[in-house]
Amino acid sequence: MISLALWVLQGPFIHHATADYEKSVINGITVFVSPEAKSHPETTKPCLELISKATREFLRFTPKATHVTLKKTRIWVEQMNPAFPSMCFHESSQECRI
Numbered sequence: 001m002i003s004l005a006l007w008v009l010q011g012p013f014i015h016h017a018t019a020d021y022e023k024s025v026i027n028g029i030t031v032f033v034s035p036e037a038k039s040h041p042e043t044t045k046p047c048l049e050l051i052s053k054a055t056r057e058f059l060r061f062t063p064k065a066t067h068v069t070l071k072k073t074r075i076w077v078e079q080m081n082p083a084f085p086s087m088c089f090h091e092s093s094q095e096c097r098i
Helices: 041-061 064-070
Strands: 003-008 022-026 029-033 074-079 088-090
Parallel strands (some): 003 074, 029 074
Antiparallel strands (some): 003 088, 022 029
């Protein structure tokens, strides 16, 4: 499984258990938002809007035969992870486990 993690830069980083993340689906792709990121809508909302726009465009311009695989991608949104000060790609969900 492919995972993409996005970190919104603001405030100290707090590690949360994966089960604490809010799960939603944007354009058929699963997105997990940490509790800390949810508490900062001023940065998380634009991030989620960007994910919506980017995934919509990505799905629009890629072959439909690839969409099943693309929709297995998981996107993780966190708040100020010091290990990754910007967007980060993880090939495996194992890399995101606490």
